[in-house]
Amino acid sequence: MTGAVLAAEWIKVHxxxxxxxxxxxxxxxxxxxxxxxxxxxxxxxxxxxxxxxDLISGTSVVSLLLLACxxxxxxxxxxxxxxxxxxxAAVPSxxxxxxxxxxxxxxxxxxxxxxxxxxxxxxxxxxxxSRGSSASLDQVRDIWATFAALIALSVVVSWFALGLGxxxxxxxxxxxxxLLWPLLIENLVSLAFTLAGVxxxxxxxxxQAAITAVVDDGGGDSLGRPWGPLYFAAVAAVLxxxxxxxxNRRDA
Amino acid sequence: MIRVDGLTKRFGRSVAVDNLSFSxxxxxxxxxxxxxxxxxxxxxxxxxxxxxADAGQVTFxxxxxxxxxxxxxxxxxxxxxxYVHPARRAVDHLRTVAxxxxxxxxxxxxxLEMVGLVSVGRSRVRRxxxxxxxxxxxxxxxxxxxxxxxxxxxxxxxxxxxxxxxxDMLRHLASHGRTVxxxxxxxxxxxxxxxxxxxxxxxxxxxxxxxxxxxRRHTTTRVRVRSPHIGEIVRQVRARGADADIVGDLxxxxxxxxxxxxxVDVGEIAAEFGAVLHELTEVTDSLEDAFLSVTGEAAExxxxx
Numbered sequence: 001m002t003g004a005v006l007a008a009e010w011i012k013v014h015x016x017x018x019x020x021x022x023x024x025x026x027x028x029x030x031x032x033x034x035x036x037x038x039x040x041x042x043x044x045x046x047x048x049x050x051x052x053x054d055l056i057s058g059t060s061v062v063s064l065l066l067l068a069c070x071x072x073x074x075x076x077x078x079x080x081x082x083x084x085x086x087x088x089a090a091v092p093s094x095x096x097x098x099x100x101x102x103x104x105x106x107x108x109x110x111x112x113x114x115x116x117x118x119x120x121x122x123x124x125x126x127x128x129x130s131r132g133s134s135a136s137l138d139q140v141r142d143i144w145a146t147f148a149a150l151i152a153l154s155v156v157v158s159w160f161a162l163g164l165g166x167x168x169x170x171x172x173x174x175x176x177x178x179l180l181w182p183l184l185i186e187n188l189v190s191l192a193f194t195l196a197g198v199x200x201x202x203x204x205x206x207x208q209a210a211i212t213a214v215v216d217d218g219g220g221d222s223l224g225r226p227w228g229p230l231y232f233a234a235v236a237a238v239l240x241x242x243x244x245x246x247x248n249r250r251d252a
Numbered sequence: 253m254i255r256v257d258g259l260t261k262r263f264g265r266s267v268a269v270d271n272l273s274f275s276x277x278x279x280x281x282x283x284x285x286x287x288x289x290x291x292x293x294x295x296x297x298x299x300x301x302x303x304x305a306d307a308g309q310v311t312f313x314x315x316x317x318x319x320x321x322x323x324x325x326x327x328x329x330x331x332x333x334x335y336v337h338p339a340r341r342a343v344d345h346l347r348t349v350a351x352x353x354x355x356x357x358x359x360x361x362x363x364l365e366m367v368g369l370v371s372v373g374r375s376r377v378r379r380x381x382x383x384x385x386x387x388x389x390x391x392x393x394x395x396x397x398x399x400x401x402x403x404x405x406x407x408x409x410x411x412x413x414x415x416x417x418x419x420d421m422l423r424h425l426a427s428h429g430r431t432v433x434x435x436x437x438x439x440x441x442x443x444x445x446x447x448x449x450x451x452x453x454x455x456x457x458x459x460x461x462x463x464x465x466x467x468r469r470h471t472t473t474r475v476r477v478r479s480p481h482i483g484e485i486v487r488q489v490r491a492r493g494a495d496a497d498i499v500g501d502l503x504x505x506x507x508x509x510x511x512x513x514x515x516v517d518v519g520e521i522a523a524e525f526g527a528v529l530h531e532l533t534e535v536t537d538s539l540e541d542a543f544l545s546v547t548g549e550a551a552e553x554x555x556x557x
Contacts, residue, residue, distance in 0.1 A: 004351055004352060004353075004354055005352055007352075008347075008348045008349075008352035011348045012337075015340050015344040015348075016339050081334070081335065081336065081337050081338070082334055082336075083335055083336060083345075085297075085302050085331060085332075085335055086348075086349060087348075087352065088301070088302055089300055089323070089324065090352040090353040091353070092300075092317060092320075092323060093318075249304070250304075251304055
């Protein structure tokens with residue numbers, strides 16, 4: 001029966017056109033940027049593998065935010081259109097429905113990010129190679145740790161959006177908070193703490209801690225790997241937990 | 253069999269459903285009536301656990317909804333035709349329900365045919381009229397071939413042919429032993445399709461009985477008489493303690509309406525003194541009259557005129 005709920009959630013995801021468009025954009029953006037940089041960089045011979053990976057990792061974070069919006073919309077549209085009532089009528093256990101949404105969100109996001117990462121790498125290094133660059137994976141320190149941190153971040157971001165959606169239950173508001181949290185809210189909170197005399201507040205901002213871990217192995221002020229993604233996962237799990245408790249108490 | 257026992261639902265200080273108890277029997281269509289805001293939809297949502305009831309219990313053949321294995325194969329529900337994503341194709345909407353509910357996907361084509369949407373099943377729901385969405389909602393309710401069917405205003409937005417179709421469909425379901433609970437504001441339709449009635453007002457039970465019994469209980473049956481000897485008939489009727497009102501001009505009218513006597517009694521009175529009768533008719537009020545008479549005080553909202 002759990003497999004049936006997963007299958008139903010998967011049908012919900014792939015049968016809405018805007019979902020497919022968001023996945024397409026999330027895939028295309030890092031690939032396109034990597035290819036454009038490879039085509040137009042003035043000195044391809046001095047571009048090395050670590051720089052290409054840094055570029056792809058950075059643009060993948062934008063893709064992650066798009067995918068986070070997808071999961072926020074996927075859940076909150078159920079409240080907007082009342083389909084959550086149809087869902088809970090078919091599957092009265094709300095835990096199972098939310099768990100299935102989390103699982104589908106994690107798997108799809110991880111798969112899209114993984115495919116995007118390697119396609120962007122393969123295409124951009126192929127272009128660079130044709131222009132005389134010798135960029136290769138050998139030039140990248142901790143490539144697998146970087147990749148694992150990116151995949152971990154992608155999974156946790158899908159939980160994060162799910163948790164916000166469960167709590168807020170409104171599509172525009174959830175999407176705005178999902179986007180502004182890493183882009184604005186954490187910076188404002190960090191600034192407020194800094195002005196109050198609290199040092200190192202930035203490293204404890206959950207989104208930043210995980211994002212930094214993708215491109216930073218723990219040096220400097222960041223929590224690094226694996227603590228950055230783990231810390232963000234804990235925050236996201238709390239969000240989902242609070243959302244689930246509210247979901248069970250509220251009327252559908 | 254549906255049993256609702258002591259169901260109570262509050263929204264803040266407002267009591268939407270107040271210690272409501274009733275039952276709906278298999279093989280019968282039970283109409284669920286009440287004025288706007290009386291708690292019908294809230295009751296239906298509480299019945300399947302979508303709204304959390306503050307007190308009371310609802311069972312389907314003895315089991316609460318959340319204890320049913322694959323509940324849509326036991327209870328089919330149509331709460332609102334709008335509960336569908338407009339960007340999704342109808343067939344995909346039904347597939348999500350079927351798969352989640354443990355029903356074979358092949359049932360999707362069956363129910364689409366049943367509700368007459370086969371030709372448009374692959375269209376996106378945003379292109380559907382309200383009537384088509386009602387049919388789609390009914391298709392989703394029937395996916396699991398359930399023994400109990402709960403429908404909230406299923407005739408909303410349907411044209412006359414659609415209304416007749418849904419009436420026949422519900423009668424057909426009941427004739428096969430299913431329990432059908434249907435709310436509607438179209439009292440004429442309810443009087444044609446329902447066997448029993450549950451009437452609520454301000455969240456409380458007002459009455460629960462067969463349709464005919466409800467009309468008898470809450471209306472007055474009258475007898476209309478036309479005769480060249482109407483004056484004598486009226487005198488005899490009044491002498492027996494019943495009321496009789498001449499219709500129209502007292503001097504020239506040959507008709508009267510009598511209350512407080514059965515039609516056979518009026519006929520026998522006329523026969524006693526050899527009065528010729530041109531008309532002897534029992535006048536019965538409609539379900540609408542009965543409904544308005546019992547819910548007048550319980551109406552949450554009413555016009556100022």
